[in-house]
Amino acid sequence: MKILAVEDDALTLALLVSSLGEAGHEVEQAGDGHTGLTLACGRAHDVAVIDRMLPGIDGLELVRRLRAAGVQTPVLFLTTMGGISDRVDGLEAGGDDYLVKPFAFAELLARIHALARRPPLGRVETVLHAAGIELDLVTRRVSRSGQTVDLQPREFSLLEFLMRNAGQIVTRRQLLESVWGFHFDPKTNIVETHMSRLRAKLNSNGEPDPIGTIRGAGYLLHALMA
Known part of the structure; x- marks a missing residue:
C-alpha cells in the first residue's frame, strides 16, 4: 500500500515512516502543508495521514484544497486536537477518519487498512x-x-x-x-x-x-x- 504521511513533528514523522515501512507499506513523507498538497495531487496514494497543525497551510485547508480539486484519497487526520468540534471540523473539511495523539500504532494501522478497503472513488483532473x-x-x-x-x-x-x-x-x-x-x-x-x-x-x-x-x-x- 502507498501511504502519504504529512507531519511537521520530525520524531512522529520518523515513527510513521519506520513503522509503516516495517508493516510492508511504501511511505511518502512531507513536513509541511504545501509539500503535502503537491505530493497528494501529483501522485496516487491509497491513504493519506495528515496532521492538523502544519506550517505553510494547515491540515484542514490542505484537505479542503484536495477535495476542491477532486482528489479523493482517503484521509486520516492525526492530531492533538481531540474535542468534538475539532473532529467535526476535520470531517467537514473532507477528512475520512480522525485519530488523536498520543495513539497506539496498532490502532493507526487498523484505521489505515479500513480506509484502504473502501471502494475507490477515482481521481479527477486538477x-x-x-x-x-x-x-x-x-x-x-x-x-x-x-x-x-x-x-x-x-x-x-x-x-x-x-x-x-x-x-x-x-x-x-x-x-x-x-x-x-x-x-x-x-x-x-x-x-x-x-x-x-x-x-x-x-x-x-x-x-x-x-x-x-x-x-x-x-x-x-x-x-x-x-
Whole structure:
C-alpha cells in the first residue's frame, strides 16, 4: 500500500515512516502543508495521514484544497486536537477518519487498512483546459497560451465555472447562484462587471475573446479556439 504521511513533528514523522515501512507499506513523507498538497495531487496514494497543525497551510485547508480539486484519497487526520468540534471540523473539511495523539500504532494501522478497503472513488483532473486556457485548481494559477493571467478570487471562480461548462451556454442566473451564491437577482450589473474584467485579462495579449455573449441567453466559453 502507498501511504502519504504529512507531519511537521520530525520524531512522529520518523515513527510513521519506520513503522509503516516495517508493516510492508511504501511511505511518502512531507513536513509541511504545501509539500503535502503537491505530493497528494501529483501522485496516487491509497491513504493519506495528515496532521492538523502544519506550517505553510494547515491540515484542514490542505484537505479542503484536495477535495476542491477532486482528489479523493482517503484521509486520516492525526492530531492533538481531540474535542468534538475539532473532529467535526476535520470531517467537514473532507477528512475520512480522525485519530488523536498520543495513539497506539496498532490502532493507526487498523484505521489505515479500513480506509484502504473502501471502494475507490477515482481521481479527477486538477487542471482544466479550454480555449488555450489552463486553470490549476490546486495552485489557483491561470495561464493562456503559456502566459500567466492574474485573477482575483471571484474572477477565478467565474472562469472555473465557464471552463467546467465549456461549449455550453451558461445563464446569468447560473452564474449568480454558482459563483456568488445568490439565489435571487440582486438587480446589479455584478456579473457583467466581473465578466468584463475577466475578458480584459484573458485578452490582454491581443488574442481573440474566448467568451461569447449569447444575446438573451447568457455566455459561452468556446471549448476550442482557432
